[in-house]
Amino acid sequence: MRYNAWQILKQGLLGNTGWTPAWRDPEPKPDYDIVIIGGGGHGLATAYYLAREHGLTNIAVLEKGYLGGGNVGRNTTIVRANYNLPGNSEFYSHSLRLWESLEQELNYNVMLSQRGVLNLCHSDGQRDAFARRGNSMINQGDDAELLDREGVRRLVPFLNFDGVRFPIYGGLYHGRGGTARHDAVAWGLARGADQRGVDLIQNCEVTGIDIENGRVTGVQTTRGAIRAKKVGIVVAGRSGQVAAMAGMRLPVESHVLQAFVTEGLKPILDHVVTFGMGHFYISQSDKGGLVFGGDLDFYASYAQRGNLPMAEHVVEAAMTLMPVIGKAKMLRSWGGIMDMTPDGSPIIDKTGIDGLYLDCGWCYGGFKAVPASGFAFAHLIAQDRPHETAARYRLDRFRTGRGLMDEEGTGAQHNLH
Numbered sequence: 023m024r025y026n027a028w029q030i031l032k033q034g035l036l037g038n039t040g041w042t043p044a045w046r047d048p049e050p051k052p053d054y055d056i057v058i059i060g061g062g063g064h065g066l067a068t069a070y071y072l073a074r075e076h077g078l079t080n081i082a083v084l085e086k087g088y089l090g091g092g093n094v095g096r097n098t099t100i101v102r103a104n105y106n107l108p109g110n111s112e113f114y115s116h117s118l119r120l121w122e123s124l125e126q127e128l129n130y131n132v133m134l135s136q137r138g139v140l141n142l143c144h145s146d147g148q149r150d151a152f153a154r155r156g157n158s159m160i161n162q163g164d165d166a167e168l169l170d171r172e173g174v175r176r177l178v179p180f181l182n183f184d185g186v187r188f189p190i191y192g193g194l195y196h197g198r199g200g201t202a203r204h205d206a207v208a209w210g211l212a213r214g215a216d217q218r219g220v221d222l223i224q225n226c227e228v229t230g231i232d233i234e235n236g237r238v239t240g241v242q243t244t245r246g247a248i249r250a251k252k253v254g255i256v257v258a259g260r261s262g263q264v265a266a267m268a269g270m271r272l273p274v275e276s277h278v279l280q281a282f283v284t285e286g287l288k289p290i291l292d293h294v295v296t297f298g299m300g301h302f303y304i305s306q307s308d309k310g311g312l313v314f315g316g317d318l319d320f321y322a323s324y325a326q327r328g329n330l331p332m333a334e335h336v337v338e339a340a341m342t343l344m345p346v347i348g349k350a351k352m353l354r355s356w357g358g359i360m361d362m363t364p365d366g367s368p369i370i371d372k373t374g375i376d377g378l379y380l381d382c383g384w385c386y387g388g389f390k391a392v393p394a395s396g397f398a399f400a401h402l403i404a405q406d407r408p409h410e411t412a413a414r415y416r417l418d419r420f421r422t423g424r425g426l427m428d429e430e431g432t433g434a435q436h437n438l439h
C-alpha cells in the first residue's frame with residue numbers, strides 16, 4: 023500500500039479500516055543467502071540497501087526483541103554532517119545526503135526536520151577550532167556558518183550569554199542538520215526492506231554463530247538453526263557479546279547513555295543547540311517536549327537505564343546554559359547501550375572469518391549514520407570490498423594504531439569519550 027493524501031482521505035471515509043500491516047511477520051526459513059543480526063536502524067538499512075542497490079532479496083533480519091526497540095528508538099534524533107576528520111567527514115556528508123531523499127524514496131514520513139544545529143563556543147581557542155571545522159565541512163560540500171555572539175542571540179535569545187564561567191562567544195551553525203523521528207526511521211526502512219522481499223523476523227535471538235573451516239555457515243537462534251552464506255553483525259551495544267559467539271574480542275566497550283524529556287511546552291527552541299563547555303545538548307520535539315542529554319554514565323554496563331549522578335550532572339549543565347529550563351517539569355528519562363570504540367569512530371569491515379561481516383562502534387552518534395552505514399555495509403557484504411565512504415572504518419586500525427579517527431582527541435582513554 024502506498025501512502026499518499028488520497029489514501030488518507032479514503033481511509034478516513036472508511037473509518038481507518040483498510041490500512042494493511044506495514045510489513046509481514048514471516049516464519050524463518052531454514053536457509054538464506056544473507057542473515058543480518060540486529061533489527062535496529064543499521065541492520066534494517068543494511069537489508070534495505072542490499073535489496074535496493076544490489077538486487078539481493080533472499081535475506082533475513084533477525085531481531086531478538088521488536089523492530090526499533092533498541093537504540094534506534096531511544097536516541098535524541100540529531101542528524102548532522104559536521105565532522106572534521108577525513109574518514110568521518112565524507113561518510114557523514116554522504117549520510118546527510120541520503121537522509122535528504124529518504125522520505126520520498128521510502129514513501130514514509132520520517133519527519134526529517136532540518137532545523138539547524140548550533141554548536142556554542144566559549145573561548146577564543148574553541149572559536150578557532152570551530153572555524154577550522156566549519157572550513158572542512160564547507161570543503162566537504164556541506165554548509166557551515168560561524169556566528170558571533172549577536173548572531174547566536176538572534177537564534178536563541180534566552181541562553182545565559184554572560185555566565186561568569188562560560189560566557190558565549192559565538193557558535194558554529196550547520197543549517198542542514200536537525201532531527202528526524204527515530205522510530206519512524208526504523209519503521210520506514212523495515213517497510214522498504216519488506217516490500218523488496220526481505221524477511222524481518224522478530225523475537226528471534228541469535229545465540230550462536232556456526233563456522234566451518236574458517237567460513238561462516240549460519241546461526242543458531244531461539245527459533246532454530248538458520249543456514250546462511252553470509253552473516254552481518256549489526257547489534258550496536260551488544261556487539262561484543264555477539265562477536266564473542268564467533269570467537270572474536272572487539273575493541274568495543276558498552277556504556278549507558280541517558281536522555282531526558284520535559285513536559286510538552288509551546289515552541290521555544292527552533293534549533294538543536296549544544297553547550298561547548300559541558301556535555302549537554304537540547305532540542306524541542308514536535309510534541310513540545312524539550313529533549314536533552316549529556317555524557318555517558320562512565321562505566322561499562324548492559325543496563326538500559328541511567329543513574330542519578332549523571333542525571334544531576336546533565337541538569338546542572340542545562341541550568342548553566344539555559345536557566346529558563348528550571349521552570350519545566352521533567353517527564354521521563356531513559357538509557358541506551360552505546361558501543362564505544364577507543365577512537366570514537368565506527369567499524370564497517372570484514373572479519374577474519376569468511377562470510378562474517380561487522381558493523382559496530384557507533385558510540386553516541388549512530389542515528390545520523392543510519393542511511394550511510396546501511397549503504398556502506400550492504401556494499402561490503404554484496405561486493406566484498408568497502409564502499410569508498412567507509413574505507414577507513416577498518417577493524418585493524420585498533421591493532422596497528424594506524425588510521426585512527428579521533429574527533430575529540432580523547433581516544434587513548436575510553437572513559438574520556
Ligand SMILES: Cc1cc2nc3c(=O)[nH]c(=O)nc-3n(C[C@H](O)[C@H](O)[C@H](O)COP(=O)(O)OP(=O)(O)OC[C@H]3O[C@@H](n4cnc5c(N)ncnc54)[C@H](O)[C@@H]3O)c2cc1C
Nearest residue numbers: 060062063064086092093094098100228358387388389390
Ligand atoms: C540516549 C541516546 C541518545 C542518542 N542520541 C543520538 C543522536 O542524537 N544522534 C545520533 O546520531 N545518535 C544518537 N544516539 C546513538 C544511536 O542511537 C546509536 O548509535 C544507533 O541507534 C545504534 O545503531 P542501531 O540503530 O542499529 O542500534 P539498535 O537499535 O540498538 O539495534 C541493535 C539491535 O540488535 C538487536 N540484538 C542485539 N543482540 C541480538 C542478538 N543476539 N540476536 C538478535 N538481535 C540482537 C537489539 O535488540 C537491537 O534491536 C543516541 C543513543 C542513545 C541511547
